[in-house]
Amino acid sequence: MKIAVRYFTRGGNTKKLAEAVAAAVGVKAEPVSVPLEEDVDILFLGSSVYAYGVDDAVKVFIDGIQVRIGKVVSFSTAAIIKSTYKQVARLLAAKGIPFAAEEFACRGSFAMLHKGKPDAEDCKRAAEFAKRIVSEECAHEG
Ligand SMILES: Cc1cc2nc3c(=O)[nH]c(=O)nc-3n(C[C@H](O)[C@H](O)[C@H](O)COP(=O)(O)O)c2cc1C
Numbered sequence: 001m002k003i004a005v006r007y008f009t010r011g012g013n014t015k016k017l018a019e020a021v022a023a024a025v026g027v028k029a030e031p032v033s034v035p036l037e038e039d040v041d042i043l044f045l046g047s048s049v050y051a052y053g054v055d056d057a058v059k060v061f062i063d064g065i066q067v068r069i070g071k072v073v074s075f076s077t078a079a080i081i082k083s084t085y086k087q088v089a090r091l092l093a094a095k096g097i098p099f100a101a102e103e104f105a106c107r108g109s110f111a112m113l114h115k116g117k118p119d120a121e122d123c124k125r126a127a128e129f130a131k132r133i134v135s136e137e138c139a140h141e142g
Contacts, residue, residue: 001138004036005029007046008058013077013108016118017126018046021075021104024127025134032061041070042137044130047084048077048108054087062091072099073133075126077108077118104129 003025007018015029021044022029029046036043047054072092076084083105092099106122107114118126 001042001134001141002038002040003027003042003044003134004040005044005046006032006034006036006061008032008055008061009046009048010050010055011108011110013118014046014048014075016123017075017077017104017106018044020123020127021046021130024130032057035061035064036067036069039068042134043069043072044075044133045072045088046075047088049081049084049087052081054084054091058088059091062088062095062097065095065097069097070137072097073102073104073130074099075104075129077106079108079110079113100133102129102133 005018005022007014009015018029047058074085074088085103089099104126107117109115109117
């Protein structure tokens with residue numbers, strides 16, 4: 001099974017999750033500036049929200065996808081909103097790229113809010129989430 005991890009981060013919060021996810025599924029976490037070069041079964045895509053929107057770099061990445069993707073699994077950090085899922089799903093849907101109903105989301109530190117987040121426990125939960133997604137996909141494939 002081919003798996004890739006891409007993320008966008010400004011302050012490092014989403015990168016922490018990306019590295020936990022990538023280590024759990026045995027691949028390298030790369031920033032969205034690194035395009036996908038080959039088809040993947042699962043793309044774990046990490047993002048966060050800045051003044052209500054995902055960064056343009058995430059939009060550019062999704063728009064530039066040229067390979068076949070089995071499904072995108074979104075993970076995100078945010079300080080106030082629950083997650084970036086709706087925004088990312090909308091961008092993917094516009095490109096006809098399948099995405100999972102499930103996501104991983106947790107708090108990310110911002111100014112005085114949520115100091116230390118995501119923390120080790122968040123990273124552990126993100127890793128467990130990613131492993132479960134992959135093992136369910138393997139079972140599904142038979
Ligand atoms: C300029 C700026 C604007 C932000 N706007 C929002 C927002 O509108 N809603 C929200 O939930 N979080 C907001 N945040 C918090 C970030 O989503 C949160 O800190 C996130 O974990 C940042 O991820 P990163 O460190 O990977 O860039 C904002 C953060 C920054 C720096």
